[in-house]
Amino acid sequence: MSEVILPHCQCENCQLRDLFFKHLDKGEVTRICTIRKERSFTEGSTIIIQGETIKEFVYLKDGLVKLVHQNSDGSQQLITVARPLDFVSVMSVFSSVTYNYSVVAIVPSVVCVIDMQLIKSFGKTNAKFTFDLLQRMSLTNDNILLESLELKRLQVKGKVAFLLIRFADYIIQKDEFELPLSRKELAEYAGVSTENIIRALSEFRKEKIISISGKTIEIRDKERLAMIARLG
Amino acid sequence: MSEVILPHCQCENCQLRDLFFKHLDKGEVTRICTIRKERSFTEGSTIIIQGETIKEFVYLKDGLVKLVHQNSDGSQQLITVARPLDFVSVMSVFSSVTYNYSVVAIVPSVVCVIDMQLIKSFGKTNAKFTFDLLQRMSLTNDNILLESLELKRLQVKGKVAFLLIRFADYIIQKDEFELPLSRKELAEYAGVSTENIIRALSEFRKEKIISISGKTIEIRDKERLAMIARLG
DNA sequence: CGCGGCTTTGATGTTCATCAAGTAAAGTGG
DNA sequence: CCACTTTACTTGATGAACATCAAAGCCGCG
Numbered sequence: 001m002s003e004v005i006l007p008h009c010q011c012e013n014c015q016l017r018d019l020f021f022k023h024l025d026k027g028e029v030t031r032i033c034t035i036r037k038e039r040s041f042t043e044g045s046t047i048i049i050q051g052e053t054i055k056e057f058v059y060l061k062d063g064l065v066k067l068v069h070q071n072s073d074g075s076q077q078l079i080t081v082a083r084p085l086d087f088v089s090v091m092s093v094f095s096s097v098t099y100n101y102s103v104v105a106i107v108p109s110v111v112c113v114i115d116m117q118l119i120k121s122f123g124k125t126n127a128k129f130t131f132d133l134l135q136r137m138s139l140t141n142d143n144i145l146l147e148s149l150e151l152k153r154l155q156v157k158g159k160v161a162f163l164l165i166r167f168a169d170y171i172i173q174k175d176e177f178e179l180p181l182s183r184k185e186l187a188e189y190a191g192v193s194t195e196n197i198i199r200a201l202s203e204f205r206k207e208k209i210i211s212i213s214g215k216t217i218e219i220r221d222k223e224r225l226a227m228i229a230r231l232g
Numbered sequence: 233m234s235e236v237i238l239p240h241c242q243c244e245n246c247q248l249r250d251l252f253f254k255h256l257d258k259g260e261v262t263r264i265c266t267i268r269k270e271r272s273f274t275e276g277s278t279i280i281i282q283g284e285t286i287k288e289f290v291y292l293k294d295g296l297v298k299l300v301h302q303n304s305d306g307s308q309q310l311i312t313v314a315r316p317l318d319f320v321s322v323m324s325v326f327s328s329v330t331y332n333y334s335v336v337a338i339v340p341s342v343v344c345v346i347d348m349q350l351i352k353s354f355g356k357t358n359a360k361f362t363f364d365l366l367q368r369m370s371l372t373n374d375n376i377l378l379e380s381l382e383l384k385r386l387q388v389k390g391k392v393a394f395l396l397i398r399f400a401d402y403i404i405q406k407d408e409f410e411l412p413l414s415r416k417e418l419a420e421y422a423g424v425s426t427e428n429i430i431r432a433l434s435e436f437r438k439e440k441i442i443s444i445s446g447k448t449i450e451i452r453d454k455e456r457l458a459m460i461a462r463l464g
Numbered sequence: 465c466g467c468g469g470c471t472t473t474g475a476t477g478t479t480c481a482t483c484a485a486g487t488a489a490a491g492t493g494g
Numbered sequence: 495c496c497a498c499t500t501t502a503c504t505t506g507a508t509g510a511a512c513a514t515c516a517a518a519g520c521c522g523c524g
Binding site for chain 2: 069071072073075077079091092093094095096100120123124125126127128129130131133134135136137138139141142144145146148149151152153191230231
C-alpha cells in the first residue's frame with residue numbers, strides 16, 4: 001500500500017498552518033490538529049479519485065501532484081501540475097458532492113487531511129477564514145484557467161515551450177531540472193500526441209535551445225524558448 | 233453612449249436579491265440598495281474591460297454576455313457565454329486588482345453595480361454571505377473549466393455540436409433559437425477558424441441534423457448531435 | 465444604389481495524429 | 495545477477511484534420 005498515516009500531530013511546526021488557517025483562533029486550530037491526518041503517497045499513486053464523494057478537505061504539504069480529468073471515452077486530460085501552496089487539491093470541493101478531478105502524486109508527496117464538515121462549519125461562522133479561502137480559490141482557478149487558455153491557443157512547439165518555462169520558472173524553479181512527467185503525461189498536459197511532444201523536444205535540442213538527457217532537461221536559450229511560447 | 237444609469241432603486245422587486253444577498257441582514261441590504269447602480273448595455277458594448285482596475289462588483293441582471301480574454305498578439309478567446317445567474321462577471325475579482333477578462337453584452341443587457349469595498353467589508357464580517365459567495369464562485373469556475381476542457385478535447389464538428397447543445401439546453405433553453413454570436417465569435421469560442429465553423433454547420437444542415445436560416449438554428453436530431461458532441 | 469462587413473464554398477498547403485518499426489530503459493522472475 | 499518481458503522513448507512515413515487564401519454571394523445601412 002502506498003499510503004501511510006503518520007502518527008504525530010505536528011501543527012506547531014507546520015509552515016502551512018499560518019497560510020491556511022491564519023484566521024482561525026487557537027481553539028479552532030487545536031480542533032483541526034486533533035482530528036487532522038497526514039498521509040504519504042509514493043510517486044504515481046492517486047490521492048483523490050474523480051467521482052468519489054468529497055468527505056475530506058485535502059491540501060498538499062510536500063511534493064508535486066498532477067490534476068487530471070477523466071473523460072467518458074477513457075482518455076484523460078492533465079489540467080495542471082501543482083506545488084504545495086497551490087491549493088489545487090481543494091478545487092470544486094465547495095460546489096460539488098463528488099470530485100470532478102483526480103489528484104495524483106508525480107513525486108513522493110505528503111498531504112494533510114481534515115474532515116470536510118469541520119471546514120464547512122468554520123466556513124459558515126468565521127468570515128475572515130472564509131474570505132481568505134475565497135481569495136485563494138479565486139486565485140487558483142484564475143491561474144488554471146489562464147494556463148488552460150494559453151495552452152489552447154498555442155500550437156505544438158509553443159505548448160511545449162510554455163510548459164518547459166512553467167517547470168523552470170514555477171514548478172521546479174531551476175533552469176536545469178528533472179521532468180516529473182513522462183512524455184505521455186506531457187502530451188496529456190499539452191493536449192497533443194506523445195510523438196509530437198518528442199518531436200518538439202528533439203527540435204529544441206537540435207537548435208540548442210535545450211539539452212535533454214532522459215528526463216533531465218536544461219534550458220540553454222530561455223529567450224528563444226520564451227519567444228516560441230509567446231508566438232508559437 | 234451605450235450605457236444608461238437607471239434612476240430608481242428597485243431592490244424590493246429584484247428576483248436576484250435573494251440569490252446574491254440572502255445572507256445579508258436588512259440593514260446590509262438597505263446599504264447595498266442605497267449605493268448600487270444599475271446600468272444598461274446595448275448589444276456589442278463592453279461591460280468590463282480586461283486590464284482595468286476592479287472597483288466594482290458587477291452582476292448580470294438581464295441579458296446575455298460573453299466572457300473573453302485578450303491575448304498579447306491581438307487575438308482573443310471566448311471563454312464562455314453567461315446568463316444572469318451565472319455569476320461569471322465576478323470571476324477573479326477577489327484575487328486580482330485588475331480584470332483578467334472582458335465582459336461584453338451579446339444581447340441588450342442590464343447589470344447591477346455595487347462598490348467593491350462594500351462587498352469586501354461584508355465578506356470579511358458576514359461568514360454566511362462569504363460562504364455562499366465561495367460556493368457560487370467555486371461552481372462557476374468549475375463549470376467554466378469543465379467546458380473549456382471539453383472544447384479542448386473535441387475536434388471541430390464535436391466542438392460545434394457541443395456549443396449548439398449548450399445554447400439549446402442551457403443558454404437559450406429552446407431547440408430552435410437565434411444564435412447570439414456571429415460565426416467569427418463561434419470560432420473564437422471553439423478555438424478554430426471561422427470557415428471551419430461554417431463547414432461544420434453546413435454539414436450538419438446537409439445531414440438534416442439542424443436547420444439554418446441566418447442566425448436562426450433549429451436542432452432536428454438532437455441525439456445525433458449529442459453523439460457527435462461526445463465522441464467527435 | 466453601392467459600400468463594407470458577414471457568410472459561404474472551393475482550392476491549397478501546413479500542422480498534426482496515427483501507424484509502423486526500432487531502440488533504450490526499467491521492471492520481473494528464475 | 496542475468497535473461498526476459500514490458501514499458502517508455504524515438505524517428506520516419508502517411509493520411510486526416512485543419513488553417514489559410516481566394517473569390518463570390520448576401521445582407522444591412524447610409
